[in-house]
Amino acid sequence: MQGPKVKEFEKLLTKYTGAKFAVAVSSGTAALHLSLIASGIKSEDEIICPSLSFIATANAIRFVNAKPVFCDVNKYDVNISPESVEKLITKKTKAVIIVHQLGIPCNISGFRKLCKTKKLILVEDAACALGSEWYGKKIGYNSDIACISFHPRKIITTGEGGAILTNNKNYYYVLKRLRSHGYQDGKYYETGYNYRMTDIQAAIGIKQLSKIDKIINARRKIAELYDNAFKNDERFRVITCLPNTNSNYQSYCLYINPDSEINAKDILFYLNKKGICAKPGIVEIHKQKSFKEYNNIRLPNSSDMSKNSILLPIYYPMKKSEVEFIINEIRKFKK
Template sequence: MDYKDYIPYGCQSIDEDDIASVCSVLRSDWLTTGPKVAQFEQAIANYVGARYAVAVSSGTAALHCAMYALRLKPGDEVIVPPITFAATANCVCYMGGKPVFADVEPDTLLMSPDEVEKKITSKTRAIITVDYAGQPCDYDKFQVLAKKYGLTLIADSCHALGAKYKGKKVGSLADLTVFSFHPVKHITTGEGGAIVTDNEELAERVKKFRNHGISFDFHHREKIGSWFYEIEELGYNYRITDIQCALGISQLKKLSKFLEKRREIAKQYDNSLKDIRGISPLVVKDNIFHAYHLYVVRVDPLLTGVDRKELFKKMRENGIGVNVHYIPVYLHPYYRKRFGYDFGLCPVAEAAYEEILSLPIFPEMKEIEVERVVSILKQSIFIK
């Protein structure tokens, strides 16, 4: 296969404005902890409608920061979905807590509020929802649950920058919301992430944690003319650079165009796949503006004559970079060994995992490439 004909499942979109923005920082006096970081944070906060944004080195770092901000301690429980990237649950483990998995809805693969309520105990501290594939979860129900049981609601919205729930942007609907700026996401900083919140105390704790737990940062010490600082709590170096933030500022200006293109591709898929028996896109609920980080379908082997594993192989052999998002987190060896999790914990998620397939979707994808994906998909199944 010629690599130039390969269609990846996701890919960044970089133009000359992005390159110029980065080059301007490389020619400046600040490569990190400089003015671009604060500018990017303000731009993110303004975009989602939050009071505070703290930019960090990755979406995973952002999740870890959120757990630290909550003062999570060993023995505490946090409810998470099984269909997500492992970082959603890993961040709980980083603090010595226990991730408790609640099953998903079969039509959307979003975590079920009813299943979450069943898992709440006296040890539960928080709920981490995931806006899987770019579709916001049922924030109304999760807000009610969080208030009823005195829990913190955290949104892992790494798939959903720009998505809306009942007209409100993701980022303004939870106590803390986390974003990722990995190259396959809606905007990129290379690697990077952010935490947004309306809570000043939580924002300040995150800022301290991303900088080793230091009490006074460089800018504060310069302002008062002092060298002195103290490490008050153990933190990490989760800082993001001005180089990355310059790219992020430039990318954010194009987000609406990126979202429009993703939604156009999703619509093209919807129209092209509706007559293929056994290939079913996930349901999109009413009053949702879907950001389409992923375009996920379910493959019914009885109707297609091919199971997901075989279809994956055939698509890859023909240059289509399909992927699978995700194996239920608790089935990873680490979780099975540490917590004793096993098959049967979340049956809906386990059944979905055997069938789901992510088709390519990214802003630079051309209409003819979508047609090629669908054509290869049709050729790879045996419709009965």
């Protein structure tokens, strides 16, 4: 049940991010779904988003019967850019969903400018990016809509859960109604959902949020150890943030140069055999069975990243010796 802990958690989220309003919900996917309804997306509208993301980004577009239009990512920060999105805008385009992938901030000011000029709604899929920074401000600061996830794999967790951060008072009231059957002050205003966060989840979130700085600082130190170990090794490329931005390092992604003698699949198999829980890189949504009508489109950078990158263990409290063990195993690896 939703109660005072949810309110308290929402208040703490606004304090932490600088957003005016926060609406806690049952998942990051629910946050995306409600955001698209609240922003007035209609059937057949086109929404541009990356394919290199978790499938929920595009599923939410389908929940409102709109059409995802997949955009390729940059090679270096694994995010979409305003320039590549602009080329995909048509008369039917209504919104852009940017994803702060792996916690790496997407070009927010570039997208705000583009969306303002083209009169498009900008939704930030910030599922991975609570605590990431853009010019010294937290993701969600000054956003129209930024969707957070508290899934266990995220920077802080509530078991399952999510939140929408917004600076827009109208969105705030509509989102609060939509998460709870469209109900407000004795009336049902629209068809809503049961996407409420419970007080039990919020109580966990409050405790987790009190540790977020410690968690992110520790992750940044681990990422620095990985970066320093791999940045001058020509077999690898480290993923870099745009200038004046900083990731929360929800995930650490290592790109393996396809021209080198090793490949992502073999190195992953080797690390897993050594008991190191490395994971494959992000999958492309447009290659999935449930998106079969998109299977043949070409997004070369997304495919390259998906095929040639792996995610290395990063967590709080990971010991320096554990990071060094992983680095040594990767350095030792030969085909």
